[in-house]
Amino acid sequence: MTADIRISLLGKLVNHEEAQKLLKEKRNEYFFETIKPHFQEAYLKDGWIIEKEFKNSIKVKKPKSFDVAFEDEVWSLFALMGYRFLNRDRKFNLPYDKSEISLTKQIDVFAKDDETILIIECKSSETNTRGDFKKDLESYQGIMDGLRKSLQHLFPNEKLKFKFILATRNLSISDEDLERLKNIGGLHLNDENIEYFFELYSQIGQASRYQFLGNIFDGQDIPQMENKVPAVRGKMGGHTYYSFSIEPEKLLKIGYVLHRNRANVNMMPTYQRLIKKSRLKSVEDFIENNNGYFPNSIVISVDAKNCQFDRADTQVKSTISDVGILHLPKKYKSAYIIDGQHRLYGYSNTSYKDTNTIPVVAFVNLSREEQVKLFMQINENQKAVSKDLKETLKADLLWTSERYDEQIDALTSRIAITLGESRNSPLYGKINIGQDKAELTIQNIKLALKRSKFIGKVSKNKIEELGLVYNGNLDFTFDWLKNFFIKSLDYLASNIEEDWKSDKSLIVSNNGIYGIILILSDVLYHLKQKDIIEIKANNINTVVSEILTYIDPIINYIKTIDFEEYESLKKAYGAGGQTKFWRVFQEKIRETHQNFNPEGLDEYLKKQEREYNDKAFSIIREIETHFKKDFRLKLEEHFGKKWFEKGVPPKIADKAIVDALTKNRSLEDDEEEVEHWDCLTIIAYREIALKNWQTIFEKEYTKPGEEKISGGKEEKTKWMVKLEHLRNQNVHSYYVKEEELSFLEELNDWLIKKELKNKFQK
Known part of the structure; x- marks a missing residue:
């Protein structure tokens, strides 16, 4: 690399101070320019928007x-985390062939600090989709060594990690x-990782860079680190530990x-709570402004x-502990903070971070598993550890x-967590995991899995009954069910996209x-009983292909469901609601597959x-009683003693x-x-209402939501016709449908409970 090229490349970088000035521009969702008025028309045609007009610009x-x-x-x-040099813009092109210096690679993001250099390729989509990076990664395969050598020439005499x-x-x-990324020594940074480090930066500032470096250089040496500390070695709980400052x-x-x-889906142990900014600030203030300190040890x-x-x-002979010099690892990500994160990070932005010492107990x-157990023991009675977070710990x-x-508890937890955290899963981001807030709960998915035929039955010390998939091998069961659910749910989600x-x-x-979940279990059991599939022998894709025709009736049902039935399902709560959804799905499948007869349906x-x-x-009896009382009261109030003769149509009166x-x-x-008043039918009451509609009954007997329907009083009283039809059915031979019950319950809420009102009644 010639001196001119080196100077040119360095000129395209900004230092830390310049980067901080550029941050406002980089973090804004808009480009801004100040132009002369005569350029306005051209800019507007090119998609620019006027932000503010000045006298001359x-x-x-x-x-x-x-x-x-x-x-x-x-x-x-990376600018926020404190990297000392970054590319100014997208025009940073790095040579990769010393024999042909014109061959360059455009770098999206370049970041350098005192110890590391990062080259970052950015790929994005406006909607969640599957990425294909084969071509891009293979192009880097052939030029990576050349890029490294260019960077060595650009920053000579520096031992930098790349x-x-x-x-x-x-x-x-x-x-x-x-695998291609791994072969070129790279790693993947996804949405959740980026969001995680932004949030971590907002809590602990540039100390978040240590977390990031630990992530990408896991286990690699930290240059020039002093790692020796005086320590006491002891035994506790069957473990050797060291106590030091x-x-x-x-x-x-x-x-x-x-x-x-979700940022740490493949990293364990993931048991810590995210650092709370308010708590961290109070710790910082306590240390910096009040000469505060924490005598309890970080673990x-x-x-x-x-x-x-x-x-x-020199040792004390009367104790089993001994003193000496402990050599801590000089490596990134070599000490998991089990407890005390706020105390540690509380120091990171204070002047005491390198002049004070803090007590540590190191195992x-x-x-x-031991780390999680220890964390739980320390925090057992602290409200800060949420129920949801504790639930996720069971997977580990x-x-x-x-x-x-307990193994089954861990298995079902891990399946639920994976379905919510895997970007390949249709339930990605839809399950409430740890600190993520979403619609679905881990507990609900676990309950379904345990009640399904996938798992079977176990007791404390015995497998009582093998499941469709579970055979005592947790790893096999987890992998099979994870892949099965992702593929099955993907088919369902892609066909009911609007609902999903x-x-x-x-x-x-x-x-x-x-x-x-229970339906998928039922279908697999049905197909296995019919010898159509052999779950453990068949490829998962083969198994999934066999169940699709059983999922189709559910897809059709969701696409065509009417409002009343939709509302009826949405209002079903608790255990009864869970069962109702399951049984409705079973019933819809059987309408298409007559030989599908799950137990208990x-x-x-x-x-x-x-x-x-x-x-x-x-409900019908209550409404009839209401009609008898309310119609008479209204007629008497309007007509007086001649209420029957004047208010009831002659034909209805004669029949009564x-x-x-x-x-x-x-x-x-x-x-x-x-x-004779005791002998009126619902249709008779309708005729009375029609005769006296505007003067007496319109305001009280127009069904809520039907105030403006066309057709006048005939249409507005048709609900009474439907009510009469149901009233006349034989209670012993007719079975009321769910939507009919919903209709009656709505009338009950309106006429009897007075919980619903039409526009006249409000």
Whole structure:
């Protein structure tokens, strides 16, 4: 590389101070320019918008394209984290062939600090989709060594670590592309990683860079780090531990905290809570302005095969502890902060980070289960550890348990978490995991899995019954079910896209997903019983292809469901709601596949029919009683003593009188005699309402929502015709449908409970 080329390249970089000035521009979603008025028309045609007009100039703005906005966001992250040199713009082209210096590679984001250089390729999509990076990654394969050598010439006499990063937005990455990325020494930074480090920066400032470096240079040496500390070695809980004091800045370099969110789906243990800014600020203020300190120890687990401990010559013979010099690993991401993250990071932005020391208790190579268990013990009674976060810990803590019931708890937790955290999953981002807030809960998915036939039945010490998939092997069961659910749900989601993406989705609800999980279990069991599939022998794609025709009736049902039935399902809560979704899905499948007869469906439907009938005819009786009382009261108020003669149509009155006489003739007990008013039918009440509609009944008997329908009083009283039809059915032979019950319940809420009102009643 010639001196001229080197100077030219360095001129395209900005230092830390210049980068801070550029940040406002980079983080804005618009480009801004100030132009002369005579350029206004041309700029407006090119998509610019007037921001502000001045006397002699105009400030205009234009939205950044999606790809530019994403590159600027990534650039901003590294500027905020304190990288000392970054590319000024997209025109940073790095040579990769010393024999042909004109061959260059355009670099989206270049970032350098005192120890590292990053080259970042940014790829983005406006919607969530599958990415294909084969061509891009293979192009880097042939030029990576050349890029490294150019950087060595650009920054001679510096021992710098180098990392290539593929940063993506709304793009999933295949296993094949991940392997290609690994082969060129690169790593993937996705939406969640980027969001995570932005949030971490907002909490701990430039100390977030240590976390980032620990992430990308996991286990690699930290140059020029002083790693020796005086320590006491002891035994506790069957583990060797070291107690020592250390400057916070040193621990920040080797320390690492993982927070339970989608950014860390493949990193464990993920049990920490995200640092709370308000709490961190109070810690900083306590340290900086009040000479505060924390006497309780930070607890860490040192990741090393063994820690060198130079035992001192002088020891206390009466104790089992000994003193000496502990050699901490000089490596990134070598000390997990099990407890005390706020105390540690509280020092990071104070003047005491390298002049104070903090007490530390360090274990060595604790398993992740032991780390989680220790964290839980320390925080057992602290409200800050949420129920949701504790639930996610089971996926780690119980995986290697000797108890079968606890293993199943871990298995179902891990399946639920993976479905919510894998970008390939249609439920990505839709499950409430740790600190992520979403519609679906882990507990609901676990409940469905445990009640399904996938898992079988286990007790504390025994597998009582093998499942369709579970055979005692957690890893096999997890991998199979994860892939099966992703593929099956992908087919479902792609065919009901409108419902799937809706905030009021039937399927993407706790009851909906509960029902779908059980339905998939039912269908697999049915196909296995028919010898159509052999779950453990067949390829998953083969299994999924066999179930698609059973998913189709559910797809058709969701696409064609009417409003009343939709509302009926959405209002179904609790265990009854879960069961209702499941049984409805079973019923819809059986309408297409007559030989699909899952256990308990017929009994459920018969029970539902009986319950619907009981509720329906009870409501009808209440409405009839209401009519009898309310119609008479209104007629008496309007017509006085002649209310029957003037208010009731002659034909209706004559029939009522005849019906009363006929009924009374057959009675032996005078006390059982009826009046003619007792003999009116619902249709008779409708005729009375029609005769006196505007003067008496319109305001009280127009059904809510039908105030403006065309057709006048005939149309506005048709609900009485439907009510009469249901009233005349034989309670022993007719089964009330769900939508009919919903209709009656709506009338009950309006006429009897007075919970609904029309526009006249409000």
